[in-house]
Amino acid sequence: SDKKEEIEFQAETRQLLDIVTHSLYTDKEVFLRELVSNASDALEKLRHMQVSGEASGSDDIPLEIRITTDEASNTLTITDTGVGMTRDDLVSNLGTIARSGSKAFVKEMQMKESMGAENTPDPFGSGIIGKFGVGFYSGFMVADKVDVRSKPATDTEADPLVWESTGTGTYTISALDQDIRQDRGTSVVLHLRPDMAKYAEESSIETILKKYSNFVGFPIFLNGKRVNTIDAIWLHDPKDVDDEKHTAFYKYVSHMYDDPLSHIHFRMDAPIDIKALFYIPSFHQEKYGMGRMDPGVSLYCRKVLIESKSPDILPDWCRFIKGVVDSEDLPLSISREKPQDTALVTKMRRALTKKVIAHLSKMMKKETDKYKEEFYKEYSFFLKEGICQDHDSQQALSKLLYFETSKGMNGELVSMDEYVSRCPPEQKSIYYLYAPTRQLALQSPYMEVFNKNKQEVLFIYTPIDDFVMTNLGEFEGRKLKNVDSSDLDLGDLKSDEKDKESEKDGDQSTSSAANSLNQTQADELCAWFKANLSTKVGECKTTDRLSSSPAVITGNESAAYRRIMRMVETSEG
Ligand code: ADP
Ligand code: MG
Numbered sequence: 016s017d018k019k020e021e022i023e024f025q026a027e028t029r030q031l032l033d034i035v036t037h038s039l040y041t042d043k044e045v046f047l048r049e050l051v052s053n054a055s056d057a058l059e060k061l062r063h064m065q066v067s068g069e070a071s072g073s074d075d076i077p078l079e080i081r082i083t084t085d086e087a088s089n090t091l092t093i094t095d096t097g098v099g100m101t102r103d104d105l106v107s108n109l110g111t112i113a114r115s116g117s118k119a120f121v122k123e124m125q126m127k128e129s130m131g132a133e134n135t136p137d138p139f140g141s142g143i144i145g146k147f148g149v150g151f152y153s154g155f156m157v158a159d160k161v162d163v164r165s166k167p168a169t170d171t172e173a174d175p176l177v178w179e180s181t182g183t184g185t186y187t188i189s190a191l192d193q194d195i196r197q198d199r200g201t202s203v204v205l206h207l208r209p210d211m212a213k214y215a216e217e218s219s220i221e222t223i224l225k226k227y228s229n230f231v232g233f234p235i236f237l238n239g240k241r242v243n244t245i246d247a248i249w250l251h252d253p254k255d256v257d258d259e260k261h262t263a264f265y266k267y268v269s270h271m272y273d274d275p276l277s278h279i280h281f282r283m284d285a286p287i288d289i290k291a292l293f294y295i296p297s298f299h300q301e302k303y304g305m306g307r308m309d310p311g312v313s314l315y316c317r318k319v320l321i322e323s324k325s326p327d328i329l330p331d332w333c334r335f336i337k338g339v340v341d342s343e344d345l346p347l348s349i350s351r352e353k354p355q356d357t358a359l360v361t362k363m364r365r366a367l368t369k370k371v372i373a374h375l376s377k378m379m380k381k382e383t384d385k386y387k388e389e390f391y392k393e394y395s396f397f398l399k400e401g402i403c404q405d406h407d408s409q410q411a412l413s414k415l416l417y418f419e420t421s422k423g424m425n426g427e428l429v430s431m432d433e434y435v436s437r438c439p440p441e442q443k444s445i446y447y448l449y450a451p452t453r454q455l456a457l458q459s460p461y462m463e464v465f466n467k468n469k470q471e472v473l474f475i476y477t478p479i480d481d482f483v484m485t486n487l488g489e490f491e492g493r494k495l496k497n498v499d500s501s502d503l504d505l506g507d508l509k510s511d512e513k514d515k516e517s518e519k520d521g522d523q524s525t526s527s528a529a530n531s532l533n534q535t536q537a538d539e540l541c542a543w544f545k546a547n548l549s550t551k552v553g554e555c556k557t558t559d560r561l562s563s564s565p566a567v568i569t570g571n572e573s574a575a576y577r578r579i580m581r582m583v584e585t586s587e588g
Pocket of ligand 2: 049052
């Protein structure tokens with residue numbers, strides 16, 4: 016039909032557009048990177064469909080990006096010969112926010128607004144768009160109207176459509192004027208704002224493109240002239256890639272605009288051929304209330320994309336890592352159903368995970384401050400998740416953790432290795448105490464015997480750490496013991512009152528003061544406790560683990576289990 020459909024933007028999109036168009040953000044040129052990367056994504060998608068037979072590869076249209084500037088009409092056009100979009104694609108891809116970065120942006124924006132910052136001129140700071148990138152919508156930073164002409168690769172008979180918007184409340188979709196040629200793929204036409212006229216000049220576009228276009232895996236032509244040489248830097252010798260190149264490539268692969276915290280660049284031939292280049296961003300996006308991030312590493316075979324953001328080549332906990340893996344041993348279309356492919360990918364995942372852990376461990380030893388202050392603060396949660404879910408890596412990951420301890424100063428962090436190296440030789444277990452705060456941990460009656468014996472105890476303050484300890488069970492052959500367990504082997508503590516040991520195995524034990532009571536009185540007291548607390552206490556015994564507190568509760572089951580039971584009881588009660 017040749018009718019023009021007018022459709023409203025989804026509310027979140029409207030908000031985003033409002034910020035984008037009115038933002039004082041100075042680094043507006045990022046719009047070009049966003050649009051070129053969309054063009055490149057569209058081409059990758061098509062290439063993939065051609066490899067798998069979903070789209071025909073028989074037409075003679077090359078896979079490329081063409082950019083044209085027109086100073087007379089003050090426009091800039093970015094054309095690709097990629098997958099293109101149907102009417103429904105236009106609605107769902109350009110009318111709603113699908114992109115996680117944009118969603119994170121809107122979340123942060125709403126948060127700031129609710130904090131009453133909406134009256135300041137640039138309430139979100141120029142940093143935020145810069146941090147996330149806002150994808151397609153960034154075109155509205157420089158244009159007061161955007162046209163998207165598209166012809167889908169999946170339906171070569173379809174008439175090309177045009178999506179048009181001024182970036183306010185609505186957009187329209189209609190059949191493209193017959194006079195305008197549109198082959199397979201998409202053209203984004205930016206009608207530049209009068210003050211953005213420089214983006215209609217070839218020289219300024221060329222300068223911007225030069226900065227990153229060599230990472231784009233398809234030829235880019237600017238007014239007919241080729242501007243990029245395709246540079247797969249992950250295939251280079253790691254020694255030949257400098258920081259500047261890394262930063263530029265990181266921004267390209269991650270779609271982020273910060274500088275990476277660290278990179279891992281390596282090659283190996285055994286057990287399989289792998290060239291990999293990984294980046295750790297300076298921050299992760301899950302803290303923005305966004306839910307889980309997608310995996311960030313794509314799989315290539317000799318520079319050809321096999322799978323974008325593969326969920327299989329790294330374990331889940333590594334999802335903060337961005338980058339690429341290239342392997343000559345991979346079939347061009349990898350299938351999760353074929354057992355030989357699965358075996359290959361498993362092998363690859365093991366090798367890559369080991370490399371990641373080795374890198375972190377090196378950073379922990381050689382750049383301890385950076386590791387603690389920048390990496391660990393931001394990513395410890397992911398390591399802990401790994402301990403609970405990735406059993407192959409569990410022990411190796413536990414060496415990357417830090418805890419506060421009873422001996423350290425407030426906030427001082429100690430690794431498990433450090434803890435063990437400070438233990439007296441006769442101590443066979445690693446002790447930890449779970450308390451809401453350091454203050455409460457230090458005052459806990461469970462600490463008495465450890466203080467008396469000058470024994471160090473790890474302090475943990477969150478349910479996640481408690482879960483980690485329970486999951487881990489032991490560290491290098493030493494049992495991890497909650498100080499509230501009833502089977503503390505106090506024999507391995509240098510107790511000066513060891514001869515008075517009277518604690519035996521049992522479910523629950525309470526009471527001290529055995530010293531001031533004779534055995535008969537103590538037995539009577541225990542019997543009285545048992546009789547009066549019969550539903551709550553399994554057993555009541557004397558102990559020498561306490562010196563000033565009258566009693567403690569201990570148990571055989573894990574502390575975590577008891578806490579869960581307590582929650583169940585309260586919710587039932
Ligand atoms: P992202 O690229 O992170 O998904 P964008 O806002 O940049 O987010 O783009 C939104 C969506 O619009 C893309 O996911 C894609 O489906 C669609 N899109 C944008 N540009 C193109 C294009 N040139 N060709 C085909 N689809 C496109
Ligand atoms: Mg994009």
